[in-house]
Amino acid sequence: MATSSNAGATEPPGAAQTGFAMPPEWAPQEAVWLSWPTGDPRHWGGAKTGRILAKFAEIAAAVTRFETVRINAPGSRHPEVRRHLDAARADPARTELFDHPNDDVWCRDHGPIFVKHRTSGEVAVTDWGFNAWGGKFPPWDRDDAIPRRIAGALGLSRFDGGMVLEGGAIEVNGRGQLLTTEAVLLNPNRNPHLPRAAVEAKLRDSLGVGEILWLRAGIEGDDTDGHIDDLARFASDTSILACVEPDRASANHAILAENWRRLGEFRTPAGRPFDLVPMPMPQPCEVPGWRLPVLPASYVNYLLVNGGVLAPTFRQPANDGHALAVLRELFPDREVVAIDCLDLVEEGGTLHCLSQQQPA
Numbered sequence: 001m002a003t004s005s006n007a008g009a010t011e012p013p014g015a016a017q018t019g020f021a022m023p024p025e026w027a028p029q030e031a032v033w034l035s036w037p038t039g040d041p042r043h044w045g046g047a048k049t050g051r052i053l054a055k056f057a058e059i060a061a062a063v064t065r066f067e068t069v070r071i072n073a074p075g076s077r078h079p080e081v082r083r084h085l086d087a088a089r090a091d092p093a094r095t096e097l098f099d100h101p102n103d104d105v106w107c108r109d110h111g112p113i114f115v116k117h118r119t120s121g122e123v124a125v126t127d128w129g130f131n132a133w134g135g136k137f138p139p140w141d142r143d144d145a146i147p148r149r150i151a152g153a154l155g156l157s158r159f160d161g162g163m164v165l166e167g168g169a170i171e172v173n174g175r176g177q178l179l180t181t182e183a184v185l186l187n188p189n190r191n192p193h194l195p196r197a198a199v200e201a202k203l204r205d206s207l208g209v210g211e212i213l214w215l216r217a218g219i220e221g222d223d224t225d226g227h228i229d230d231l232a233r234f235a236s237d238t239s240i241l242a243c244v245e246p247d248r249a250s251a252n253h254a255i256l257a258e259n260w261r262r263l264g265e266f267r268t269p270a271g272r273p274f275d276l277v278p279m280p281m282p283q284p285c286e287v288p289g290w291r292l293p294v295l296p297a298s299y300v301n302y303l304l305v306n307g308g309v310l311a312p313t314f315r316q317p318a319n320d321g322h323a324l325a326v327l328r329e330l331f332p333d334r335e336v337v338a339i340d341c342l343d344l345v346e347e348g349g350t351l352h353c354l355s356q357q358q359p360a
Contacts, residue, residue: 014205015126015159020115021208022126024174024234025304027116028360030123031096032063032305035107035146035354036073036081043104044347045290051343056105057088059310059351062337064091066305070358072107072146075099098153103143106349108229109133109166110143111356112150115159115207123359125151126206128161133224134189161206163199164190168227168353170203173234175269176210178203183217183226213266215259219243219281220251222296223348230298230349231259235330238268239275241300251294252281279326282314287346295345299323301352309334312341312350 015021037043037052044052063069069090073081078097085095104110112125127147132140151158171179184190185199194202200212218226232242242263245252263276285295299319303310309331313320320338327336341350 011162012160014162014202015115015124016205016208019117019119020122020124020159021118022113022115022172023359024172024237025357026236027174029067029306029357030360031068031070031358032303033070033072033107033111033150033356033358034060034063035100035102035105035111035143036071036077037105038102040104044343048343048346053084054088055344056354057084057090059339059354060085060095061088061090062308062310062339063305063355064094065337066308068094068096070096070098072098072100072102072111072149074101098149100146100149100153101142102146103140104132104137105347106143106168106353107146107356108168108349108353109224110140110146111167112147112158113161113165113167113170113207113356114358116359118208122157124157124159126159126161127151128165128206129163130166131164131190133166134187136223159206162202163194166224166227167356168224168229168349170207171228171232171234172207172209173237175237176208177213177269178207178209178211179213179215179232179234179240180228181215181218181226181231184224184228187225189225215262217255217258219255219296219298221292221294221348223292227353229352230296230301231256232263233300233302235277238270238272239277239330241277241279241326241330243281243298243300244278245281250281250284256281277326277330279323280319282316282319282323285314285342285345290346292346292348296348297341297345297350299326301341301350302327303351303355304331304334304357307334309336310351311336311338312345313338314342314345315340
């Protein structure tokens with residue numbers, strides 16, 4: 001069964017109306033998707049291409065320790081991709097390449113948001129508009145086509161989300177609650193024609209959630225305008241890991257304090273306060289002369305995989321060590337794998353931003 005939007009007087013039913021919902025990231029996964037770097041000289045200034053390709057291969061290899069990695073890349077580049085993966089010792093039996101040309105690397109945002117049927121277990125794709133975070137970084141037409149390509153390649157049903165939405169802008173806990181920010185979903189550079197109520201309705205219709213929990217804004221230097229996956233993450237259906245910045249001189253202090261206050265007002269489906277776990281920000285990461293004076297480095301931009309957590313670090317031994325300890329305590333049954341992401345974050349994101357999980 002393939003489902004997508006069609007012209008006509010009556011809109012087709014959304015994914016939720018036919019029994020689908022978005023699982024939380026800690027649910028069992030079939031694979032993790034990545035979009036391979038294109039070699040565009042605008043990305044990382046063109047000067048670090050070799051290091052970035054090696055870093056992507058390192059991430060892919062780390063994923064294959066736990067599950068399959070699936071990679072979007074033009075078919076003409078697949079031999080090159082294979083060479084990098086082999087050098088990083090990625091498990092070839094858990095590595096799949098797809099002839100899906102892409103514009104950029106941020107698969108969390110341009111890739112499909114997968115949903116799963118509540119009774120049959122069928123996995124489907126929700127396909128949202130993508131405009132490169134409000135039209136900031138053209139071109140984006142090949143990225144916008146990735147969900148359709150993935151649905152076609154895997155033979156999955158596809159549902160049109162009906163608005164612009166990036167996967168890094170939302171978090172779900174599998175209990176009908178979705179966490180997001182006003183700075184992104186209500187930004188006129190995404191869906192200027194949609195008021196808050198309409199945005200909420202589309203999230204409910206497509207992702208099977210009932211309650212939308214709104215934080216206000218994001219951290220300094222974030223090209224996305226404030227994605228939730230740099231701010232606060234559901235660690236379970238009743239707990240939230242959230243960034244804090246105790247330094248009152250930091251531009252992030254007031255923003256994160258306001259978000260923490262709002263998190264304290266939210267309630268679980270049972271009506272209780274969430275267990276809030278603070279995650280201190282790293283020290284400011286800066287690259288003189290770069291387009292982002294302060295990089296949006298965040299320790300909550302980790303990726304959960306089957307039995308593991310891929311965790312970003314920023315060459316700050318004390319801060320990195322504390323962040324890893326927090327993640328080990330939160331996820332005691334998972335192996336925490338540290339990955340140096342200081343080069344990656346120059347382009348505005350790290351492990352969660354680069355990846356998109358496909359539920360089992």
